[in-house]
Structures are given as structure tokens and as C-alpha cells.
Amino acid sequence: xxxxxxxxxxxKSYDQHPxxxxxxxxxxxxxxxxxxxxxxxxxxxxxxxxxxxxxxxKGRVLIHGTCGVQLQNSSLPKNMKxxxxxxxxxxxxxxxxxxxxxxxxxxxHFMNKQYYQLSxxxxxxxxxxISLLNxxxxxxxxxxxxxxxxxxxxLIHKEIKKLKELNKTIIxxxxxxxxxxxxxxxxxxxxxxxxxxxxxxxxxxxxxxxHLSIQFSSLPTIRNIQYQMxxxxxxxxxxxxxxxxxxxxxxxxxxxISIINIKLESDIQSRFLDYAKGE
Amino acid sequence: MKxxxxxxxxxxxxxxxxxxxxxxxxxxxxxxxxFMSTVFIAIMPNVQQTLIASMTIxxxxxxxxxxSPYPLIExxxxxxxxxxxxxxxxxxxxVLSNFLSAFIHLLIMSLIIFISAPxxxxxxxxxxxxxxxxxxxxxxxxxxxIGTIFGLYxxxxxxxxxxxxxxxxxxIVLSGIMFPLDLLPSFLQxxxxxxxxxxxxxxxxxxxxxxxxxxLLSGICLYCIYKRLITYKKTTQ
Numbered sequence: 001x002x003x004x005x006x007x008x009x010x011x012k013s014y015d016q017h018p019x020x021x022x023x024x025x026x027x028x029x030x031x032x033x034x035x036x037x038x039x040x041x042x043x044x045x046x047x048x049x050x051x052x053x054x055x056x057x058k059g060r061v062l063i064h065g066t067c068g069v070q071l072q073n074s075s076l077p078k079n080m081k082x083x084x085x086x087x088x089x090x091x092x093x094x095x096x097x098x099x100x101x102x103x104x105x106x107x108x109h110f111m112n113k114q115y116y117q118l119s120x121x122x123x124x125x126x127x128x129x130i131s132l133l134n135x136x137x138x139x140x141x142x143x144x145x146x147x148x149x150x151x152x153x154x155l156i157h158k159e160i161k162k163l164k165e166l167n168k169t170i171i172x173x174x175x176x177x178x179x180x181x182x183x184x185x186x187x188x189x190x191x192x193x194x195x196x197x198x199x200x201x202x203x204x205x206x207x208x209x210x211h212l213s214i215q216f217s218s219l220p221t222i223r224n225i226q227y228q229m230x231x232x233x234x235x236x237x238x239x240x241x242x243x244x245x246x247x248x249x250x251x252x253x254x255x256x257i258s259i260i261n262i263k264l265e266s267d268i269q270s271r272f273l274d275y276a277k278g279e
Numbered sequence: 280m281k282x283x284x285x286x287x288x289x290x291x292x293x294x295x296x297x298x299x300x301x302x303x304x305x306x307x308x309x310x311x312x313x314f315m316s317t318v319f320i321a322i323m324p325n326v327q328q329t330l331i332a333s334m335t336i337x338x339x340x341x342x343x344x345x346x347s348p349y350p351l352i353e354x355x356x357x358x359x360x361x362x363x364x365x366x367x368x369x370x371x372x373x374v375l376s377n378f379l380s381a382f383i384h385l386l387i388m389s390l391i392i393f394i395s396a397p398x399x400x401x402x403x404x405x406x407x408x409x410x411x412x413x414x415x416x417x418x419x420x421x422x423x424x425i426g427t428i429f430g431l432y433x434x435x436x437x438x439x440x441x442x443x444x445x446x447x448x449x450x451i452v453l454s455g456i457m458f459p460l461d462l463l464p465s466f467l468q469x470x471x472x473x474x475x476x477x478x479x480x481x482x483x484x485x486x487x488x489x490x491x492x493x494x495l496l497s498g499i500c501l502y503c504i505y506k507r508l509i510t511y512k513k514t515t516q
Contacts, residue, residue, distance in 0.1 A: 051365055069365040075358035077350070079296040084289055091282035092368050114296065130366065 004029045004064055004138050004169035005050060011058035012045055019045045021193040022059070027186075029064075029137075030167040032160065034180040034201070036272060037190035043173045044072055046190065047142050050171070065137030065169070072142035072173070074127045078116035082107065082126055085115070086133070093134035104162075105129050106155060120147040128156065138169045145179060157183060177272055181205065189275040197275040209274065212236040212244065215261040220252045233261075283372050290380040294350065303346025304384040308338030312392055316400045330402040332483035333456035335389045335415070340450045340476050342388065343422030344429070344443050347381040351430025352439060360511065370511050374431070374504065378423050385419055405485060414490070418479030421493045424500030425475065431507045450476035 005027040012020040019042050027033045037043045048054040050061050051069050076085050086107075090097050102108045105125045110118065118126065124144065131139060141160075145153045160170060160183055174180055180187060180201065187204050189197040197204065215233045225247055228235045238244040241264070252259070294300045312334040319326040353359065354373045363373065396402035405411040425446065433439045451457065453467055454476035460468055471477045475496055481488035 053361060053364060071358075071361055071365060073358045074362045075356070076362060077293055077353055077359060079293040080289065084292075088282070088285060088289055089366050089368075091285050092366055127362070130362075 002029045002064070003027065003062075004031075005033075005171065006062040007046070007050065007059070008062075009059040010046065010049060010056060010061065012042075012049055012054060013057055019193050020049070023190070023193070023195055024059075025188050025195060025198055027169060027171060029169055030164070031185040032164055032170045032172060032183050034184040034187045035171065035173040035190065036175075036177070036180060036187055041190040042193045043190055044142060047140055047171070047173055051140060063138065066134060067138045067140060068131035068134065068136035069140045070124075070127050070131040070142060070144055072146075074123075076115045076126075078114065080115050081111070082113055082115070082118070082122075083111040085126065086111075086129060089130045090133050095134050098133070098135075101129055101132055104159060121149060121152040124148055124152065124156070128159070132163075136168070138171070139163060140171050142173045143175065144172065145174070145176060153179075189272065191275060204272070209237050209239055210241045210244075211265040212238065212241065213261075213263040213265075214248065214259055216252065217258045217260055220255050220257045222248065222251055282368075283376070286372060287376045287379055290350065290376040291383060294380055294384060297350070300346055300349060303349075304342045304381070305388055308334075308341050308388055309391065311337060311341075312396075313399075316396065316402075320400055327400065327402045329484045330400055331393055331396045331405070332480055332485075334392050334396065335483060336418070336454060336456050336476050336480045337451065338388050338392065339385050339419055339422050339479070340447060340454075342381065342385045343419070343426045344447045344450070345440075347377065347423055347426035348430030348433065348439055348443065349436060350377050350380075351427065352433065352436055355431060355511070364511075371508055374427060374508065377430070378427055381423050381426070382419055385423075386415070389415055389419075405483070407485070410485070411483060414479070414482035417490055417493050417497075418475065418482065421475045421479070421497045421500070424497050424504070428500055428503050428507075431504060446474070450474050453477065454480050456480050 003026045007023060007025050010020050010023040011018070023042070023046060025033075035043045035046060045054065049056050050063070051067070080088075086097055086102070099108075102111070105128060107122075107125055107129055110122055113122070115123070115126075124147065128141075128144060131141075144160075145156050148156065157179070160172075163170060164183075172180070172184060184201050186200050187197065188195055213233050213235050219232065222234070225236060225244065236244055236248070294304065315337075316330055316334060319330065351374065354363075354377065355370075360370065363370065393404075397404055429439060429443055433442055449470070453460075453463065453471035454474055455471070456476070460471060460477070463471065472492075475493055478488060478490070478492050480486075482490060482493075
């Protein structure tokens with residue numbers, strides 16, 4: 001397997017406060033890799049070390065290929081027009097403006113607007129276009145859809161999928177778990193500057209624990225299953241929902257107790273929280 | 280070279296789109312020139328001999344010290360600076376573009392005064408035009424270097440407005456452009472020679488003086504600008 005990015009034992013501190021504590025991962029060529037974590041976990045710091053914006057205290061980052069970057073908080077001078085920004089960055093990237101790209105990202109509608117006149121979504125699209133100007137092998141996207149409406153999100157997702165088809169490597173930091181589930185091949189969850197989970201998206205979803213809450217007509221006696229009780233509601237945590245339910249029903253029905261209410265919580269969000277917050 | 284020249288043209292156009300900058304580079308200097316020239320002509324005899332020099336120094340000091348740092352504060356704000364850095368655009372090119380753009384704007388403003396003053400106010404043209412132009416370039420470079428330092432070292436526009444007055448106000452009052460230096464108390468006369476506007480005015484008005492202090496000040500400013508840019512340098516991989 002050829003790696004596009006290798007991050008090896010990365011350490012970074014701000015004023016003696018360690019933010020990254022030996023992070024290591026590799027990103028394969030052509031894959032979409034998600035970097036997840038709570039606010040302040042170290043996602044943006046990791047990306048900025050990869051981008052070369054921050055000096056690394058210890059460790060190394062190897063990048064195999066050209067890199068395009070869309071930052072979390074990018075901005076441009078308020079009086080710069082969209083067309084001027086694209087031409088300016090294209091000249092520095094030693095390339096010409098790709099008109100197809102402007103149409104794909106729906107930028108051609110607001111080419112003559114000045115930066116301060118753009119909506120958040122239009123700014124996001126512009127910065128994505130700038131990051132794609134030099135046709136990079138690797139694309140680093142820090143929360144590319146934050147602040148976008150549904151239409152804008154769909155458009156960006158479509159573009160990311162198209163880039164994957166072109167065998168581009170994409171590293172994506174996001175808070176949007178649905179987005180990660182939809183787009184990404186592998187996920188790293190960072191917790192307190194360390195990797196808490198590193199595997200495929202499927203593994204993150206399939207490994208999850210289900211939280212089952214059942215309210216009975218009266219209090220049953222339940223054996224061989226661990227549970228907690230809150231206000232006459234039994235709470236079970238299990239990775240195998242079918243077996244657990246069957247075991248509960250086998251014990252409850254002979255006691256002539258019926259179920260009044262049943263609630264099952266299972267999504268990638270709770271799994272993410274398990275890792276990101278250590279719950 | 281092409282990207283840099285495009286960036287310079289872009290900066291020049293952006294300055295013209297920015298109303299605040301137009302006020303500093305053109306509007307206030309030229310209105311001040313029209314208004315004060317009318318007043319000076321009425322109350323001061325022989326003012327025609329120094330009118331072009333004094334009004335030019337006022338405009339350059341206003342544009343260079345008060346106006347030119349603003350685009351730099353914007354360009355070097357965290358989010359914009361990072362956008363340029365990740366695109367591997369050297370930050371010194373931003374400083375240079377802003378410097379040259381301001382230079383061209385203020386040169387145009389100075390030439391408007393130079394051309395119109397003899398027609399409107401019977402101002403006397405300098406005897407040595409080449410000396411005048413070289414002195415103009417020198418004072419422009421020195422003033423814009425000081426403006427660049429303000430733009431790179433001061434973080435916010437609000438603070439900038441306060442700090443730049445430390446240079447601007449004494450420059451207007453003490454440099455000799457409003458009234459002759461020998462009318463000032465001796466202590467203030469000494470202080471006036473710490474200001475580039477004083478040396479610049481003397482050069483433009485063809486009062487015997489040395490350009491050396493302006494060269495020295497420009498050199499010191501360039502060193503400070505270089506030191507500041509080093510701190511922003513992108514880490515290499």
C-alpha cells in the first residue's frame with residue numbers, strides 16, 4: 001500500500017500545554033480519511049502541523065504529492081473580487097483557471113462580487129475552489145461544510161465524491177458525523193491529543209453499543225443481564241440487541257409483566273462520544 | 280514575477296475600492312491642500328515658494344503613516360495570512376505590494392499638487408526638478424517604511440489609529456510645513472529633527488539639509504520589517 005500522508009509520533013505544545021501527545025497514523029492514497037474529535041481535542045492543530053503552518057515539537061510528517069488546503073477559518077481581503085482571488089492564487093500556483101471547476105462549484109454566478117459581499121456558503125465554495133486550483137494529489141479540508149445550507153452541503157459532498165473517483169486523497173476534519181459516515185473510508189478520533197480510535201467507518205458503526213431502555217407494567221426480576229434502573233425504567237447496554245431482547249422477554253413473560261415503553265438508542269454519534277469523551 | 284505584478288495591480292485596485300484608504304491617500308490631502316493653500320495665500324507673504332513642499336509633505340505623511348498600515352493589518356490578520364501561507368505565497372510579497380501600491384497612489388497625489396499648485400495658487404516650482412523628484416521618492420520610501428512597521432506590529436485598527444498619531448500630529452505641527460521652524464522653542468526645534476517629515480520638507484523646499492537621516496531611518500525600518508516577517512515564516516517540511 002502506498003501512503004499519501006504519514007504522521008509519526010507527533011507532539012505539539014502551546015506555552016507548555018501539550019496539545020498533541022504522540023499522534024501517529026497513515027493515510028492511503030485515494031482514500032477519504034476523517035479526523036474527528038471534540039472541540040479542543042487537537043484536530044486543527046494536527047492539520048496545521050500537516051499543512052506546515054505550525055512547527056512540530058517532535059515527530060515527523062511525510063507528504064507524498066502536492067497538497068491543497070481549505071482551512072477552517074479562511075479569509076481574504078474584503079475588497080478582493082472572486083475572479084481576482086482565483087486568478088491571483090492560480091498565478092501563484094503556476095496554473096490557469098479551470099472554468100469547469102467554477103461551474104461544478106457553482107461559482108460563476110458571483111465571480112464579480114467582492115469578498116465582503118459573499119455569503120458564508122459562497123466563501124466556502126471559493127476557498128474550496130482555491131484549494132483545487134493546482135489539481136492537488138492530496139486535499140486537506142477542515143470542516144468544509146460548516147455554515148452551509150443543505151444545497152451547499154450536497155454540492156460539496158458531490159465534489160468530494162468526484163475527487164475520490166479521481167483517486168485524490170482527502171483528509172477531512174469534521175463535526176458532522178453523518179457527513180463522515182457518508183463520505184469517509186477511515187476515521188481517527190482524537191481525544192486529548194491522542195488517537196482514541198483508528199479504523200474504518202464500518203467498524204466504528206458496527207462496534208457500537210446499543211442503549212436499550214424498557215419500562216415494564218411492574219418491576220420484574222431479571223437475571224444474567226447487567227442493567228441499571230432509573231425511575232422504574234430498566235437500562236441495558238449491549239452490542240447484541242437481538243440476544244439481549246430475547247433473554248429479557250424469556251424472563252419477563254412468565255412473570256406476567258408487560259412492556260409499557262421501549263426505547264433503543266444506537267447511532268454513530270453515541271459511538272463517537274464513547275471514544276471522544278471516554279464515556 | 281508575473282504573480283507578484285498581478286498582486287501589485289490587485290492591491291492598487293483594492294486600495295481604490297476601499298473608501299477609507301481613498302480618504303487617506305487622496306481626499307483629505309487634496310482637500311487640505313485646496314483649503315489651506317487658499318488660507319496661506321491670504322495671510323502669509325512668500326508662501327508660494329514652499330507651498331508645493333508643505334502640502335506634499337502633509338499628504339505623504341497622512342497617506343503613509345495613517346493610511347498605508349490599514350491594508351497590512353487586514354492582510355496579516357490570522358485568517359487571511361494563513362490563506363496566503365497555505366498557498367505558498369511569500370508574505371514579503373504582500374508587504375511589498377502594499378508598499379508599492381501606496382507609493383504609486385501617493386506619488387499621483389503629489390504630482391496633482393505639483394502640477395496644479397502653480398496654476399491655482401501661483402506656487403513657485405522647484406529650481407532643480409530632478410533633485411525634487413529624488414527627494415520625493417526618498418521621503419515617500421521613508422514614510423511608507425514607517426507605515427509598514429505600524430501595519431506589521433500593531434494588531435488592530437483601533438490601536439493603529441491611536442499609535443499613528445504619535446508620529447502624525449508632531450509631524451504636522453513641528454516639521455515646518457505649517458509655520459517656520461525658527462518660531463518654535465529650541466526644545467521643540469530639536470524634537471522636530473526626529474521626524475522624517477522635517478527632513479523631507481527641507482529637501483523638497485530646497486532648504487539646505489542632508490538626506491542621510493532619511494536613508495538611516497529607512498534602513499532601520501527595513502531591518503524591523505525583516506525581523507517581523509521572519510516570525511511569520513511558514514515551517515518547512
